[in-house]
Amino acid sequence: MAVKALNPKAEVARAQAALAVNISAARGLQDVLRTNLGPKGTMKMLVSGSGDIKLTKDGNVLLQEMQIQHPTASLIAKVATAQDDITGDGTTSNVLIIGELLKQADLYISEGLHPRIVAEGFEIAKEKALEVLDQVKVSKEMDRETLIDVARTSLRTKVHAELADILTEAVVDSVLTVRKPGEPIDLYMVEIMEMKHKSETDTTLIRGLVLDHGARHPDMKKRVEDAFILTCNVSLEYEKTEVSSGFFYKSAEEREKLVKAERKFIEDRVNKIIELKRKVCGDSDKGFVVINQKGIDPFSLDALAKEGIVALRRAKRRNMERLTLACGGTAMNSVEDLTPDCLGHAGLVYEYTLGEEKYTFIEKCENPRSVTLLIRGPNKHTLTQIKDAVRDGLRAVKNAIEDGCVVPGAGALEVAVANALVKHKPSVKGRAQLGVQAFADALLIIPKVLAQNSGYDPQETLVKVQAEHMESGQLTGVDLSTGEPMVAAAAGIWDNYNVKKQLLHSCTVIASNILLVDEIMRAGMSSLKG
Secondary structure, three states: HHHHHOOOOOOOOOOOOHHHHHHHHHHHHHHHHOOOOOOOOEEEEEEEOOOOOOEEEOOHHHHHHHOOHHHHHHHHHHHHHHHHHOOOOOOHHHHHHHHHHHHHHHHHHHOOOOOHHHHHHHHHHHHHHHHHHHHHHHEEOOHHHHHHHHHHHHHHHHOOHHHHHHHHHHHHHHHHOOOOOOOOOEEEEEEEEEOOOOOOOOOEEEEEEOOOOOOOOOOOEEEEEEEEEEEEOOOOOOOOOOOOOOOOOOOOOHHHHHHHHHHHHHHHHHHHHHHHHHEEEEEEEEEEEEEEEOOOOOOHHHHHHOOOOEEEEEEEEEEHHHHHHOOOOEEEEOOOOOOHOEEEOOOEEEEEOOOOEEEEEEEEEEOOOOOEEEEOOOOHHHHHHHHHHHHHHHHHHHHHHHEEEEEEOHHHHHHHHHHHHHHHHOOOOOOOOHHHHHHHHHHHHHHHHHHEEEEEEEHHHHHHHHHHHHHHOOOOEOOOOOOOOEEOOOOEEEEHHHHHHHHHHHHHHHHHHHOOOOHHHHHHHHHHHO
């Protein structure tokens, strides 16, 4: 009790006690998330301090929103959220497997096996598991069908099946539209816009852009077809100078002159835009839309409205990038060198008013490289839930395209890896075999919980699946609608390769780290002030 001698106020948990504390924390977290796993998982309702309600099935959202006080539990939660940041999926599985690894290890440690040996066994098992993962991955052409299967598998674990099927197509199409050959996929080019309106099944993909504000002048048209689009970042209002300066005038006439000079400065800019409009539109009835990142003052709006130009001010910076990708053209930072080449084009621009809010839709773009997912839902928590699901779905599709391969889902991979590990066990030297066995047993929590959440007996289902796997040699998962074994690949249930890879890595590392803790001291500087 060296720490106690130095600091009588320190709290210490040693050897067995420390391990027990850590394992109970991991199991506690596992019990919370256990019922969330898979498409048949249940919802959790989170009520924040201010009374806000969140309904979610997404492990990541839960872990971020929950207040976790136990140090070990928060460590596991951080790993799971890191998993989500990198791969977008697999948070619940992560927590379940870590909890189960510790639980299995505890069985052997309580019989006197040293934690270090278990950790070595885990390490050997992880290497073997990654080999198996590489053997069973299916490299295939990422066509739309496959991607839809991947997205559906991910989305069904987040929202109910009917909605997942609607979102799946929208998500896949949006990634395929944004994707440029030979470049990494930038998911920021998919704008996710929420509209509190209608029901969640009205969520649609718009091959263009939706801005969350409308034109600022009553005379501007609400609908423009075949429109040229000028994206610019030019201030069309008189701005104060950056240093505080003032003008002195002797008489009212001089003041008039000053005001006129200010106005002329802005009018010249507006006239340049109007000239460009006359040049490209001529006498035809083509539309002309100006979307500006900075402000436009009432005089300028008036001048533009008289010319039949629709002007939107103060657009978001990120939308500037999306606009040029969706409609073509380039974003201009000054009005000096405006040419028809810098204009984009959209087939239809219209304003949509919903209650107090206005939305501007820019649609029918030719070959858009940026799209908008318009999420609709009757209330705030539905919107949040769909938004989280869509984000994860987008990442799943992106991962599949970048990996160029997928892994059969429905617990098939875990059963296959566990089976391979049991076969591999005799070739491992000494007592580390027990660590390998513990790892194999721990992975089986995934098919067990999938079956349990669907209302079947976990052991019975698992035995059936393992028997089927041994007989056919194919990757067999759990069919959640019947509780029988099925070939996951044939049913189109695919998981991401890099999600599983990340899972195996992070679970092993964290479980080993937690096992090797044999003393927990709360003796930091802050707790000394008694």
